[in-house]
Amino acid sequence: MAVVSVPRDPAKPRRNPIRAFVNDNRRAFSAGLILIIMLASFTLANPSVFTNPLTYRSVFVTLPVAIFLVVPLVFIITGGEIDLAFPATMGFSSWAFAIAVRDGWDPFAAMAVAVVLGLLLGSLIGMLVVYANLSSLIATIGMNFFLRGLINIGAQGFSIAIPDLRKTFMYSVFSGGANAAIPYQMFWALGFVLLGWFLYNRHRFGARVHCVGDNPDSSAEMGINVKRVRISLFMFVGVGAALAGVFSVLINFVWWPTTGDGFLLPALAAVFVGGTPAWGGVGTLVGGAVGSTIVSFIETGVIAAGLTGFYTQFFYGLIIILSLIGHRFNGRRYR
Amino acid sequence: MSKRLVELKSVTKSYGNVNAVENVSLYVDEGEVLGLIGDNGAGKSTLIKILSGVHAPDSGEIYVKGQKVSRWNAAKSREAGIETVYQDRALVAQQTIVRNIFMGREITNFLGFMDMKKQHSEAERLMREIGFTSKVFNPSSLVATLSGGERQGVAIARALYYDADLIILDEPTTALSLTETQKVFSFIQAVKDKGRSVIFIGHNIYHVYDIADRFAVLDRGKVVLEALKSEVPSAEILIQNMHSIARTGHIGAEPVELRGGIRLGDN
Numbered sequence: 140m141a142v143v144s145v146p147r148d149p150a151k152p153r154r155n156p157i158r159a160f161v162n163d164n165r166r167a168f169s170a171g172l173i174l175i176i177m178l179a180s181f182t183l184a185n186p187s188v189f190t191n192p193l194t195y196r197s198v199f200v201t202l203p204v205a206i207f208l209v210v211p212l213v214f215i216i217t218g219g220e221i222d223l224a225f226p227a228t229m230g231f232s233s234w235a236f237a238i239a240v241r242d243g244w245d246p247f248a249a250m251a252v253a254v255v256l257g258l259l260l261g262s263l264i265g266m267l268v269v270y271a272n273l274s275s276l277i278a279t280i281g282m283n284f285f286l287r288g289l290i291n292i293g294a295q296g297f298s299i300a301i302p303d304l305r306k307t308f309m310y311s312v313f314s315g316g317a318n319a320a321i322p323y324q325m326f327w328a329l330g331f332v333l334l335g336w337f338l339y340n341r342h343r344f345g346a347r348v349h350c351v352g353d354n355p356d357s358s359a360e361m362g363i364n365v366k367r368v369r370i371s372l373f374m375f376v377g378v379g380a381a382l383a384g385v386f387s388v389l390i391n392f393v394w395w396p397t398t399g400d401g402f403l404l405p406a407l408a409a410v411f412v413g414g415t416p417a418w419g420g421v422g423t424l425v426g427g428a429v430g431s432t433i434v435s436f437i438e439t440g441v442i443a444a445g446l447t448g449f450y451t452q453f454f455y456g457l458i459i460i461l462s463l464i465g466h467r468f469n470g471r472r473y474r
Numbered sequence: 475m476s477k478r479l480v481e482l483k484s485v486t487k488s489y490g491n492v493n494a495v496e497n498v499s500l501y502v503d504e505g506e507v508l509g510l511i512g513d514n515g516a517g518k519s520t521l522i523k524i525l526s527g528v529h530a531p532d533s534g535e536i537y538v539k540g541q542k543v544s545r546w547n548a549a550k551s552r553e554a555g556i557e558t559v560y561q562d563r564a565l566v567a568q569q570t571i572v573r574n575i576f577m578g579r580e581i582t583n584f585l586g587f588m589d590m591k592k593q594h595s596e597a598e599r600l601m602r603e604i605g606f607t608s609k610v611f612n613p614s615s616l617v618a619t620l621s622g623g624e625r626q627g628v629a630i631a632r633a634l635y636y637d638a639d640l641i642i643l644d645e646p647t648t649a650l651s652l653t654e655t656q657k658v659f660s661f662i663q664a665v666k667d668k669g670r671s672v673i674f675i676g677h678n679i680y681h682v683y684d685i686a687d688r689f690a691v692l693d694r695g696k697v698v699l700e701a702l703k704s705e706v707p708s709a710e711i712l713i714q715n716m717h718s719i720a721r722t723g724h725i726g727a728e729p730v731e732l733r734g735g736i737r738l739g740d741n
């Protein structure tokens with residue numbers, strides 16, 4: 140008699156593709172939901188302003204600056220590190236950009252200089268954290284003060300105005316579209332998000348960033364060069380900060396010794412509001428872009444809803460706390 | 475005579491003032507299963523981590539396929555064909571099974587971009603062939619959602635995926651049922667049949683006795699006994715020797731019948 144063996148069901152577990160997609164991107168979706176709720180509330184408060192495309196356009200002018208900061212910040216927080224020196228890096232590289240343009244350099248070349256400087260500052264910060272084995276939280280606070288201090292000493296409180304930038308070809312490429320519905324810098328920012336998305340989700344580098352942030356010991360045991368990944372993260376933040384600095388000068392035609400300072404908390408808030416948790420190993424890049432949009436809308440929204448600027452911080456706080464509570468219930472924590 | 479695959483020569487490693495491994499020389503031949511045994515804290519894991527490149531030794535030399543290696547690290551050891559199942563499993567719990575299997579060795583298309591489809595299908599196949607579970611695996615599951623034995627299955631499957639020349643298993647069966655333990659032994663046998671080598675660390679001497687061709691006993695960082703299976707008549711004899719080593723620090727305090735030549739540690 141043959142022994143009857145019951146074959147195991149060879150069928151794959153059936154997953155509803157839409158459900159799977161939503162499930163895989165639940166953090167980004169809940170960030171999107173928060174944005175929609177927020178916009179709906181603003182629209183209820185002041186329908187005429189929030190149905191006017193110009194309101195959105197004014198947000199799109201400055202949103203790109205936040206996006207250039209937030210995309211690499213999502214990477215570094217996923218990687219289990221933090222960089223609080225990005226405001227000073229932003230100020231420092233855009234300083235170089237402003238000086239170069241003022242002194243008659245080609246703005247494209249000036250931008251390249253700024254990006255290289257951001258990369259160098261990022262690698263300097265990264266090597267300090269990684270090789271001296273310092274806490275990135277504390278070391279980068281120190282670096283932020285240190286670099287800003289150098290700016291203050293060097294600039295002696297003077298800003299650099301470069302109104303002629305508006306007439307350059309470089310300006311029309313990166314920051315043109317004054318009469319278009321969407322200013323051109325927004326397309327560059329979206330391109331940066333797209334690039335970031337592929338790097339984060341489809342590239343070896345993104346995969347290793349997730350692994351290192353999840354468990355650096357396991358990563359090292361499996362042959363991932365943890366130090367190199369960490370330094371690369373700081374370099375990426377440096378490049379993002381430099382781009383943010385250049386775009387901020389392109390928008391304002393002025394470099395201030397304080398350029399970048401105001402972004403410290405809003406940019407970090409955007410990462411967390413977007414659904415990336417603080418503990419490392421997981422995150423969402425699209426969520427980070429959505430988070431930037433939420434944070435950028437708060438200021439416009441509060442004013443447009445008829446409140447004075449005194450309410451801005453109150454609403455920042457309210458929206459950040461509410462969205463963190465929302466994410467807490469949405470995303471399960473495996474750790 | 476079989477060929478040396480890897481060899482450690484006079485390797486020493488200390489953590490602060492703890493001498494975890496002291497002047498150890500050890501080799502593994504091609505097609506051989508080496509059983510590495512010893513009490514808790516004897517230095518077994520430290521020793522294999524030196525071989526796999528996770529820890530740099532304080533002194534001593536490492537030879538792989540006859541070549542002395544320099545600036546040895548975990549990435550290089552994997553490239554050289556050494557795969558390891560670490561005692562801590564070396565998994566990243568918040569990531570998918572796919573990411574865990576390919577971490578540090580992603581399948582890429584161009585410019586470092588990953589072949590997601592291939593990674594997924596390979597992981598699915600691997601988990602079907604090796605994974606320790608009765609349920610059908612979805613390679614997109616997070617490792618954090620798996621049971622302890624299932625996680626161990628992921629770590630073992632990962633080591634078996636690459637047709638490695640040497641597979642190091644550091645207590646691979648601790649969380650496993652009898653069935654799964656048998657499965658691990660049949661995998662080891664299959665690896666050996668292909669002419670590959672294995673280092674097996676375990677606390678169950680009967681298991682180690684069954685699976686290994688040769689034994690090395692580590693005690694307080696030193697190799698105190700090395701013997702071929704043909705020299706040790708039974709697992710009981712091996713256990714008796716280990717007892718007497720633990721009591722006296724060396725063999726021979728009590729009459730223990732070992733056939734043939736036993737080599738004491740060099741010091």
Ligand SMILES: Nc1ncnc2c1ncn2[C@@H]1O[C@H](COP(=O)(O)OP(=O)(O)OP(=O)(O)O)[C@@H](O)[C@H]1O
Binds near residue numbers: 489494561
């Ligand atoms: N990272 C570390 N830092 C400090 N000491 C360590 C470290 N890892 C191991 N040790 C010490 O080194 C010695 C050897 O440890 P090891 O993990 O190699 O032992 P083992 O033989 O694998 O033990 P077990 O059977 O319990 O796994 C122990 O005394 C341990 O306390």
Ligand SMILES: [Mg+2]
Binds near residue numbers: 518519520561644
């Ligand atoms: Mg051990």
